Amino acid sequence: MTTWVDLESYQPVAVKMLQHSITRQRIAHAYLFHGPPGTGKQEASLLFAMRYFCEHIDESTAEPCHQCHSCKRIKSGNHPDLHWIEPDGQSIKKDQIEYLQKEFTYTGLESNQKVYVIMQAEKMTVNAANRLLKFLEEPSRETVAILITDHAGRMLDTIVSRCQRVQFHTLSNLHLYNQLVEKGLTESTASLFAAMKIDVDQAVKWNEDDWFAEARKIVIQLMDRVMNSNEEGYLYLHQVYLKHFKGRDALEFGLELLLIWFQDIVSFHLDKQGSIVLIDQKERLEQYHYVVSLSEAKTLIYEILNTKRKLAQNVHPTLAMEYLILQLQR
Template structure:
């Protein structure tokens, strides 16, 4: 459940603009919510729909407990229509079906709302059909188009929508939201350092594969510190079997980079910046093993490894070379 107060913490400008539209009774017939995945577009669209339909709202704030609010939460409100990609795209037939639905009077009021998710995935025919729909707006109709790629939306569609830009979430705010969602403080610090996409962070937190990434990074560091001659053995028998895809290996290297950043933070007494807060003993040992200069050099080596992975150099060779560099 989201309130406008909560949404203002996440997306202050977009939330304030929509709240003002209620205060001034100037709800536009079409909005384009543009921003990266996980920035709150879907949550905002649901809250906005509740504010439109809720009969017990105070200002813009819906009551969250009436029949309309509950049915919007469950996806069963008869006058709120969702359009999402079927397969890889949103097709002309889906827009035609929507138009047909809107020829009927609202079942419980004259107000109708439709939300198009991943609007950039509309086919050309679907976009042209939607354009005709937008060119003859009903004052009782409100459209919300949600997209991660605003520039790919037809200019003629964009010009008929009020644009709301959803900004990337602040890492500290992502961390706070993750803790509110029940994520441990240590995991929240790590996840918010890897992504400012709240949805992605929550998915990673539930992913057993990712949980093992953290363990493998710590194990690699322990091997490099205590049994450096076994470094290549560890890479080939434990590290690489876990990172079967290049994207997975990139994620592992991202976490490894955060570790060496923490080594530098430890050496500089930047307590508030440390991410691996539950690995203090390992960090203390690492701060004795790597100087600030060698830790910085290790970060450079990891960045170079990431670049080689992107250039399709064989992952095993990249990791073997990186391991030898980290042992220096």
Template structure:
């Protein structure tokens, strides 16, 4: 479980606002945490809930040892209620059940917290029932709504919440967090350059598809350098069967772009910026064959390929054209 000190490294502005509220005993009755998946909303909601209940706090930091802290961490606290979508939506009946639960006296205190995951998935009826709940705030009750799409939340609900926007994780912070998850430095650095979403990065790290994608990109580079006449054959036999939809092709192009950026960094002697750190020897060797201008032109062609891909040009045509452009 993370501490406020650790969260301040991930979401400094949100952490500062929440810890100030805790210190001044001015915790809001309702929060809306909005931001992309993997930016720490769930961790922050759990930490805030611990600070709300923990009677052994050290300043703002919950003790992490008491009964309340342990039960919140395990999801078993009797006065903490979590609502998640049933199927594709959060239904009115779920909010009604929550309201009924809150009419009862707390099992161990009068404090209660409810956390609504994916609050944007509430049906219209559910959202209106929640609004009625928010209109009658109780000082000892706290609501935390989590969403990736804050603008889809009813304005009337938004107006009754303190809105905290979670920023995308910067690459270095994400790289460090991935390494904390047990991912090696080389993979963590590559993933952090592809996405600022922690959950997506972790999923990719465990995906055999991604490991093979990285290998195919390196193989394409080798063929373009040593056997350029076979590059189109490689695209048809290896690239196309693996990158089977536009999203997959886009990720492949992103990997290819990172490689050529690394080649530029090698030419300008900015070794610290290189992402494919396991391929430094290959990148150095490539710099003898391909100039900085060649790498820059390749990046321009890859960006054009991504635009064509998103404009619904057939992926095979996109990759054929890109391969020919890089070969010239």
């Protein structure tokens, strides 16, 4: 589990600001944690909540004890007064905010203190946002809202203006890589997750899930087939690839891996071997960079990004992927 000290090593400004507001007891009703993915916004929310509910508070520090019943319940994800809201499908709906507010009204008897964290807050519908606004304006309750977003620009001004903004800055890949290796990930997995800017806690979770290791293997095998023969890639897409990458998130993840594969080819062309992400595939990639020219690699990167857009626009995934494979096979 992350501590403020860990987080401070890569987000000094955000952490100082939060520590300050905790130790001086100037906690805002609502915070907006914004910044790119993988910059510690979720970890900061957890630490904040832990300190807020901690049973053994040391007033001189913002660090929670990490040991008490409350701290442990937050760690294991079942503290009754800490609520997480995530998009239900494509958006966060009014019902979700209403449900939360009802919950607060009925269960706030023993303790008035509640923290709720809204993930991907930019996905709130206008109705949900308006509902939340009313809630934020009620001064009676001891609630703290933490809104998390990678896209602060897409939030309603009316919401943003009521939140204390805390900006999280982009991490260097190297920093994230070192953290992941420290957490016990292999160098090749750490390199991949760092390049994808995956949060440390998320990366540790994914690392224990065989799906991700398998996904990586399948993408490499797909590219072997695409590079070596004209039809095998297409067959492999149907026989293996699409069976593994099911659903939008999985397909997007697959496309991210393909992007990294081609970016590595580009790195070879530019003589930047040091920035290769798939570090255990160096020899393979070196061979393939003789097959794919720099301009071809750039065109194919464009095609992959285009496929991502198509998926976001609900083009049928099989069609979008088939088209992409045909482009890659040229």
